[in-house]
Amino acid sequence: MPMRSQGGVGARIAYYRSVMRPKMTQQQLADASCVALGTIRKIERGERGVSDATLDSIADALGIDPVRLRSDRSSAHTRVHDALPALSAAIAAYDLPDDGPVRPTRELHSAVNEIARCRLAAQYTRIAREVPELLMELSRAFHLAPREQRSAMAELLIMAYRSADAVAFKFGAHDLSARLVELMRWAVPEADDPLLTASVAYVRTETFFASHRYATGLRALEQALDSAPPPDSEDQAAARGALHMRAAVIAGRARNMEAALIHLDEARVLADRVHEQVYYGTAFGPDSVRIHEVSVAVSLGDEHVARALDVADEWKPPRDLPAERRSGFYIELARAQLWSGLTDDSFESLKVARHIAPQHTREHPWVREDAATLRRLKRADSETLTNFAEWCAAT
Structure with missing residues (x-):
């Protein structure tokens, strides 16, 4: 209203x-x-x-x-959580949607693309508000579609599920996120697209991040790499590269340095063969790999953290990268700076992340942890730090 x-x-x-x-x-x-x-x-x-x-x-x-x-x-937090029951109801009825109107395929495609744009821009409140009805409509469209059109409808469903999952995962509704991932996996055979299968395997890793089952997540990604098409085209190279990029980070979380560095090297090689852009819903290219290099360094910790600072000294993410990815770079960098004793720099990086993607930054658990640590370390410092810590609910 x-x-x-x-x-x-x-x-x-x-x-x-x-x-x-x-x-x-x-x-x-x-x-x-x-x-x-x-x-x-x-x-x-x-x-x-x-x-x-x-x-x-x-x-x-x-x-x-x-x-x-x-x-x-x-708050955005409250508005998103208020919308989660409607999202849960929409996905519970994936196989028996209510009767209702269905827009032409072209209009549905535009609506799904717009929701995907919101995901990449970290506009989670808008997704939470609009995606439940969209999922219901897409489910109706899928079940009403003739056989020759079902693959196209399945692809749209997967893309919309992914946007809904971004909201659930970022706002801590991990059980709901896991259900959305399983629905993506349910729809993949209907889409009959190996590159979409690779994209879903990339998203599935969130479940392993949430449960701290990093070694299991690494195995799942390596299985997906075994099944992915060879990198004969730009889209195929990007699909494989994104899986290697994700595998490098989760291997870092598992403290498997050898696997992390191998996958990062593979991602770099494939990134050099493509243009930086969004492929099947995932940003990939040389800039994305560089951001993940920082993430791997922070995940490995200890002596590797210095590498994150070196990357940041030489390079900053360009403005045409998705906001969610750019803010993630500064969140990871802030942690590396905090661990290196650079508290002022760490706070500046958190503020940059907030400016780029406020909702993504506010809901990131590392931001809360690091803001709380900075507040304890700099008790006598400016009101700005206190306000930031209160904004992201740091304790």
Whole structure:
């Protein structure tokens, strides 16, 4: 329901726009948020209401959490968790969806692509709000589709399940995440696409991360690599490279240094053969591998942490990478800096991560842990650190 913005939401939008460095004009905010300039002007003047979807888009463009703009101050965490029962109900009915309308395939494809874009941009509140109904509609479309169209519908279902899983996993609903992963695996044979199978194997690793079953997760990825097509095309090279990239990180968590470095080397070789972009829902290329090099170094710990600092000294993730991936780089870097005694640098990296993807940063468990540690180490420091720790619920 749109909320009126007199002296509240509109004023806060205008304030945050004015303190951006460099200052953001109304036109720039309109362009970045995909909201009409006239709408931005009316919202800031308090002349019209603003829906949750519009507010989320504006907050993303400003690089802040939507909670900072809302009159009722309800947090993204609360709004996502309030939406989880509807998501759970939607996936429980995967094989017996309610009757209802089904849009043409072209429109469904556009809707799924938009939800996938939100995932890569870490816009989790919007996904949580929209994906339950989309999943119900896609389930209807899948079961109503003639045999020759079922593979296309299965592919759309898998892509939508993946976006829903991102919300469940990031917000700690790991049982729900595991159910979504199993539904992706259920739909993969219907899609009949080996590269989509590899993509689902990549996502499945979340279950092993959540349960700390790192060695098992590594075995699952290595089995997926054995089954993946040879890297004869760019898409095939990217699919294999993403699996190696993921395997390197989980091998690092398992403290299997040899496997971590082997998989990282394989990922680098394959990354040099492709352009950096999103393949089957996963960003892959030289920049993504470099980010994962930092992640592997942090996962291995000890003397490897210095490598993470070396990478950051030489390189920063470009702005055209997905926001979720860029913020992840700074979250990992912040941990490496904290472990190296660089507390000021660590806090700066956390603030950069927050600016890039507020929702991703706020819900990341390492951010809470590291913010709490920084707060203990720097008790007499500025109010800014205290505010940050309270923002991400660090204890």
